[in-house]
Structures are given as C-alpha cells and as structure tokens.
Amino acid sequence: AQKVTQAQTEISVVEKEDVTLDCVYETRDTTYYLFWYKQPPSGELVFLIRRNSFDEQNEISGRYSWNFQKSTSSFNFTITASQVVDSAVYFCALYSSYKLIFGSGTRLLVRP
C-alpha cells in the first residue's frame, strides 16, 4: 500500500525557534518521488521541494532543510529560525502510479 503519515497534527513554536516536521511514507515502488507543500491560510498549495528515491542527499534552501532517509522511510522538513510567515499547514506527499498521495498535514503556528 502507498501511504504517507504525518503524526504531528499541530505544532506551536515561538518565532526564531527551529522546528522539524516529520513525514513517514510507505511504498512498494523502487522509483518514487517525495514532496513537501505549504498551504497558507489563503488555501493555495505551494510547492516547496521534490526528491526522487535515488537521491538521498539532504537539501538546504535558505531557512529550509530536508532530511531524506530511505532506511527509515522518512522525509523530514526543518525550518530554522522560524518566522510568523511560516505559519501554515504543511503536507508531505508521495508520487505513485500517476497520483500524489498526501499526508494529513501538520499545522504550524509560529507565535511572535
């Protein structure tokens, strides 16, 4: 079965704290893609990153970083020095058989 689990329903931090959002996936495919999307209160889905299953290198983009570990089927997302504008719902997703399979999301609240 193809499945994405985001165990953290809601996280609240104070501005400038670091925060890690967890994502665990299940797939039988040997080739697959993993994603993170941001959904701010306005509702649109904002693409953040895509990784394929052959590239386990961690990635950093500004304050964002991603840790992909096939051994634990995890693709975690860290925001360093969080800001109020980071407040949103974040979704992890898996691409399998033409479709995106989303987790249930983690709501991040960054308080000033």
Next chain:
Amino acid sequence: GAGVSQTPSNKVTEKGKYVELRCDPISGHTALYWYRQSLGQGPEFLIYFQGTGAADDSGLPNDRFFAVRPEGSVSTLKIQRTERGDSAVYLCASSSSGTRNYYNEQFFGPGTRLTVL
C-alpha cells in the same frame, strides 16, 4: 502563461442537487487530475485523465461522482444528488504527460470550495 483555473471559486448548494465544477488546465498539458480536500485533511486523489480518457478513476468515492474531458482540455467534475459529506475543496491539477514512475510536475489550481447545506 496562465496557470490552472477553476470555476466557480465557491459553490453553495442544497442537499440532493446536482453540481458541476470546471477545470481549465495549462495549455498543452495532456494530463489532468482531480483531488478533494476535506476540512483538516490532505488532498485525496479522485481521478486522472490522460488526454480525453480517464486513465484512473479509482479515487471517485461512489457513482454519484463523474468527470469528463471530452476534448482533452477542459474537464468537468459532476456530482449528482449532493450530500453534506461532499462539502470540501475540489482541486484540479495538470501536467505534461508523465509515466507511471517518472513524475512531471503537477500544477494546482486554486480550487472550488463546495458547500452542501
């Protein structure tokens, strides 16, 4: 160029009524997807079109839901005898043609918020 557009942006209807939701994909994109996002959940796959044909409709919840794409461009999601549980945001996405294991980026529209009273 223009992104994926969806109309209407909001639709309020009464239980038992029929609704149509429209999606205009990015020009030239042969693949089109419908997802449904219920409150507090992630988007869930409904149906995938490659050209005019539905290549995978395994996510449609029941036979009240139907989608068409007669000319391989615009798609319409049709819901008969709406129920309160159908209330959700319906998202459309399009991409250039991909393969089962090779991903081509799916560009999402802003969604249609459907409320069934």
